[in-house]
Amino acid sequence: MAAIRALYCHIPFCRTICPFCAFAVHGNRERLHADYLRRLEREIGLAAAGNGGPSQPIESLYFGGGTPSTLTLEELEPLMAALRRNFPLSPDAEIAFECNPEDVRGPYLSGLRRLGIDRLSLGIQSFDEKTLAALGRNHNGRRSREALREVQRHGPANYNVDLMFGAPGIDPRAFAGDVAAVIDAEPPHVSLYGLDLEPGTLFARDPAVREWDGRHKQAQAEAYLDAAERLTRAGYRHYEVSNFCRPGYDGRQNRIVWDGGNYLGFGTGAHSHVDGVRRHNHRHLRAYSRSLDAGEAPEAFREALSAVQRANETLMLSLRRDTGLDTAQWERCHGIPWGEARNKTAAALAAAGKAQWAAGRLVLTARGFLVADAVTEQLMAGADEQVAV
Numbered sequence: 001m002a003a004i005r006a007l008y009c010h011i012p013f014c015r016t017i018c019p020f021c022a023f024a025v026h027g028n029r030e031r032l033h034a035d036y037l038r039r040l041e042r043e044i045g046l047a048a049a050g051n052g053g054p055s056q057p058i059e060s061l062y063f064g065g066g067t068p069s070t071l072t073l074e075e076l077e078p079l080m081a082a083l084r085r086n087f088p089l090s091p092d093a094e095i096a097f098e099c100n101p102e103d104v105r106g107p108y109l110s111g112l113r114r115l116g117i118d119r120l121s122l123g124i125q126s127f128d129e130k131t132l133a134a135l136g137r138n139h140n141g142r143r144s145r146e147a148l149r150e151v152q153r154h155g156p157a158n159y160n161v162d163l164m165f166g167a168p169g170i171d172p173r174a175f176a177g178d179v180a181a182v183i184d185a186e187p188p189h190v191s192l193y194g195l196d197l198e199p200g201t202l203f204a205r206d207p208a209v210r211e212w213d214g215r216h217k218q219a220q221a222e223a224y225l226d227a228a229e230r231l232t233r234a235g236y237r238h239y240e241v242s243n244f245c246r247p248g249y250d251g252r253q254n255r256i257v258w259d260g261g262n263y264l265g266f267g268t269g270a271h272s273h274v275d276g277v278r279r280h281n282h283r284h285l286r287a288y289s290r291s292l293d294a295g296e297a298p299e300a301f302r303e304a305l306s307a308v309q310r311a312n313e314t315l316m317l318s319l320r321r322d323t324g325l326d327t328a329q330w331e332r333c334h335g336i337p338w339g340e341a342r343n344k345t346a347a348a349l350a351a352a353g354k355a356q357w358a359a360g361r362l363v364l365t366a367r368g369f370l371v372a373d374a375v376t377e378q379l380m381a382g383a384d385e386q387v388a389v
């Protein structure tokens with residue numbers, strides 16, 4: 001088997017479905033857990049058996065969702081055992097787990113640690129009652145604060161707090177209160193997400209939400225820039241568009257994915273990447289279950305990336321990080337000349353305060369991170385560009 005560095009395990013259950021969520025999720029029905037976990041273990045076994053088993057210890061294991069913390073410790077234990085049995089973990093592997101505040105209690109956190117989980121990601125989103133209500137969250141501001149204290153007391157030292165800005169009907173300037181609260185709490189890692197109206201979600205279908213969102217884009221951008229500045233001043237490194245960390249606390253799973261490393265995803269909708277081949281599983285529980293019951297991998301989509309697609313992927317993933325893009329290395333690795341047109345675009349971005357050059361690397365500023373997708377599109381290689389292999 002190709003050298004797999006990371007595993008992702010998708011737990012699709014949530015206590016309630018948030019109106020902005022576009023992930024593969026199901027309202028929590030505990031009666032579905034046992035069958036889902038049984039099939040997940042079967043998928044893990046099938047993947048490990050493919051091509052003679054894993055060839056190196058796993059560096060990172062990530063439980064995401066959905067809400068992994070809807071699972072009890074008794075449900076998690078055999079899943080963890082199946083993962084370890086099939087994919088030996090390196091002794092210093094990072095094992096990360098997403099939790100929602102309503103599930104975070106001392107005994108549960110101690111149990112997670114006993115299972116080897118050494119990084120938590122806490123979906124707080126806000127400490128403000130009105131913002132949490134506008135986002136349709138299942139917890140209030142008091143629970144946000146309590147959960148954070150519980151994690152600090154009983155959880156691993158390595159944890160992340162998710163915050164969200166852009167809630168409909170809430171003045172984007174109110175986000176400054178959440179940023180101040182998180183700086184006070186001093187978590188080692190913070191992720192900031194702006195509300196995205198993903199097609200198919202309740203929010204995207206609501207004309208009032210769409211209208212509010214359109215009218216407040218500028219204010220949301222200012223809220224992000226203000227938050228980035230204050231977190232940076234408080235000693236956090238703005239190491240990726242949405243992510244800030246204390247030294248040494250960047251998430252390992254993200255780093256492997258952004259470096260273009262090989263990883264396998266298990267569960268509904270989970271994505272995998274192995275040696276330039278990308279695939280993802282069926283999103284729907286029924287199709288996922290049917291495949292596994294027939295003894296087949298639950299794969300819904302697969303594509304082998306072309307040389308130009310790989311070059312563009314490197315470009316996109318590099319520009320989203322504070323280490324930026326080493327343009328000479330990009331030319332060498334992908335056989336595509338950087339060229340004068342891209343230099344001109346980079347100069348225009350620098351003049352607009354959105355990018356800078358640092359030791360041969362093109363690095364976006366916080367203002368550039370705001371428009372990282374558009375910048376990537378401007379610099380991307382076209383299908384007709386000459387690839388010198």
Ligand code: SF4
Pocket residue numbers: 013014015016017018021022023025065066067100123
């Ligand atoms: S808890 Fe998270 S995964 Fe579940 S519906 Fe809400 S945003 Fe989506």
